Amino acid sequence: xxxxxxxxxxxxxxxxxxxxxxxxxxxxxxxxxxxxxxxxxxxxxxxxxxxxxxxxxxxxxxxxxxxxxxxxxxxxxxxxxxxxxxxxxxxxxxxxxxxxxxxxxxxxxxxxxxxxxxxxxxxxxxxxxxxxxxxxxxxxxxxxxxxxxxxxxxxxxxxxxxxxxxxxxxxxxxxxxxxxxxxxxxxxxxxxxxxxxxxxxxxxxxxxxxxxxxxxxxxxxxxxxxxxxxxxxxxxxxx
Amino acid sequence: xxxxxxxxxxxxxxxxxxxxxxxxxxxxxxxxxxxxxxxxxxxxxxxxxxxxxxxxxxxxxxxxxxxxxxxxxxxxxxxxxxxxxxxxxxxxxxxxxxxxxxxxxxxxxxxxxxxxxxxxxxxxxxxxxxxxxxxxxxxxxxxxxxxxxxxxxxxxxxxxxxxxxxxxxxxxxxxxxxxxxxxxxxxxxxxxxxxxxxxxxxxxxxxxxxxxxxxxxxxxxxxxxxxxx
Numbered sequence: 001x002x003x004x005x006x007x008x009x010x011x012x013x014x015x016x017x018x019x020x021x022x023x024x025x026x027x028x029x030x031x032x033x034x035x036x037x038x039x040x041x042x043x044x045x046x047x048x049x050x051x052x053x054x055x056x057x058x059x060x061x062x063x064x065x066x067x068x069x070x071x072x073x074x075x076x077x078x079x080x081x082x083x084x085x086x087x088x089x090x091x092x093x094x095x096x097x098x099x100x101x102x103x104x105x106x107x108x109x110x111x112x113x114x115x116x117x118x119x120x121x122x123x124x125x126x127x128x129x130x131x132x133x134x135x136x137x138x139x140x141x142x143x144x145x146x147x148x149x150x151x152x153x154x155x156x157x158x159x160x161x162x163x164x165x166x167x168x169x170x171x172x173x174x175x176x177x178x179x180x181x182x183x184x185x186x187x188x189x190x191x192x193x194x195x196x197x198x199x200x201x202x203x204x205x206x207x208x209x210x211x212x213x214x215x216x217x218x219x220x221x222x223x224x225x226x227x228x229x230x231x232x233x234x235x236x237x238x239x
Numbered sequence: 240x241x242x243x244x245x246x247x248x249x250x251x252x253x254x255x256x257x258x259x260x261x262x263x264x265x266x267x268x269x270x271x272x273x274x275x276x277x278x279x280x281x282x283x284x285x286x287x288x289x290x291x292x293x294x295x296x297x298x299x300x301x302x303x304x305x306x307x308x309x310x311x312x313x314x315x316x317x318x319x320x321x322x323x324x325x326x327x328x329x330x331x332x333x334x335x336x337x338x339x340x341x342x343x344x345x346x347x348x349x350x351x352x353x354x355x356x357x358x359x360x361x362x363x364x365x366x367x368x369x370x371x372x373x374x375x376x377x378x379x380x381x382x383x384x385x386x387x388x389x390x391x392x393x394x395x396x397x398x399x400x401x402x403x404x405x406x407x408x409x410x411x412x413x414x415x416x417x418x419x420x421x422x423x424x425x426x427x428x429x430x431x432x433x434x435x436x437x438x439x440x441x442x443x444x445x446x447x448x449x450x451x452x453x454x455x456x457x458x459x460x461x462x463x464x465x466x467x468x
Contacts, residue, residue, distance in 0.1 A: 075461065075464050127415050127418050130414075130415040131415045131416060134408075134411040134412050134415060137408065137411060138398075138402070138408060138412065146401065146467075147402075149464050149465075149467070150398045150402075150465070152464070153394075153398060153461055153464060153465065154398075154412060156457070156461065157391075157394070157416060157454070157457065158416065160453060160454075160457060161416050161418075161419065164419040164446070164449070164450055164453070165418055165419050167419065167446060168418065168419035168420075168422040168423050168446055169418075169419075169422065171422070171423070171426070171442060171443070171446070172422055172426070
């Protein structure tokens with residue numbers, strides 16, 4: 001699928017232009033966030049964390065959705081590539097989820113007056129973090145070859161649980177600011193300069209996610225190859 | 240899954256075998272029940288003597304106790320299956336492996352219902368809540384919640400069966416995924432204790448039912464992948 005061999009040596013699937021594009025997008029996002037975007041009148045400078053926070057949150061959902069889809073296809077096709085995709089996406093999902101959980105309270109302290117509150121969106125993010133950390137632990141612990149299948153099952157169960165968690169917590173508490181990016185009726189609550197900044201930073205996060213995902217998968221693939229080679233050596237030596 | 244005579248007969252046979260083993264040993268039930276009593280008592284010590292506060296947290300304590308009882312019961316059940324490869328033997332005997340899942344989930348449901356039935360009088364006594372008026376409604380919520388706990392718990396317990404750290408991994412996998420069920424059951428039970436009826440808490444009943452159905456269907460669909468060699 002990805003990558004390939006040339007004269008027995010792996011060819012870097014990532015042409016330099018993709019890494020360059022990600023780099024440019026990240027620098028552009030930083031410029032937009034700290035220089036271009038106007039300072040929000042009521043919240044002040046701390047509002048700028050919104051561009052990191054919401055972009056991380058959306059990237060996190062993309063990552064967990066990728067785990068879900070890759071897990072289904074893995075159970076169906078049994079191809080290692082999909083298992084490696086699911087595992088790498090889960091690791092990155094936990095990473096971006098952690099970023100959301102760190103940036104949220106930094107914004108919440110001056111605006112809400114508290115570091116943490118049990119509001120639906122925060123609680124959902126925390127529960128998701130717990131589910132996918134358990135997913136990573138399941139993968140790390142199981143020496144069983146069936147671990148990929150077990151992890152795939154959890155990847156499916158965990159994502160199907162998301163709307164249920166959301167639904168149950170919403171019945172419980174609600175404090176999180178209403179979404180401003182897309183409001184009912186398809187209008188947006190963001191001024192154009194802020195919207196542009198947000199879109200640039202979201203693009204940068206998604207490009208970074210795909211970049212890291214492919215890097216992580218390359219490591220997973222190498223590790224798998226190593227395991228196969230070790231197994232073959234064992235076979236050859238000890239029958 | 241084929242819901243036909245053979246399927247139900249096989250599920251019934253496995254269930255009967257499990258219940259008979261349990262009836263002779265009474266290991267799973269005893270550990271679940273004693274643990275539930277312990278959780279309820281330990282919570283009493285942490286709450287203090289404020290009657291209003293005790294009443295407010297009562298429903299939460301009941302469900303936390305049942306949630307932990309599920310984990311304890313499943314850990315014991317899985318341990319017994321692991322001994323001498325019992326599960327492999329059963330798997331070789333059944334045509335449709337979902338029959339095994341259904342039987343295991345039903346067995347757990349029965350244990351939990353009995354535990355809940357035994358703990359309710361003690362709970363009412365210690366938390367000073369009058370349950371007589373809301374008993375039928377409470378029964379419905381308990382039954383619905385227990386279905387969800389058993390389905391999800393059984394699925395995860397059979398996943399961790401072959402894992403080195405299974406005692407730790409079962410709660411780590413099971414507790415976060417069961418959050419929606421827990422929230423809905425706790426608030427439904429709390430409302431019933433406060434004198435509301437099932438009609439008032441329709442939203443929670445729907446949520447618990449959706450949770451049960453979604454995970455029952457999903458578990459039956461993917462169970463083959465759990466036990467496949």
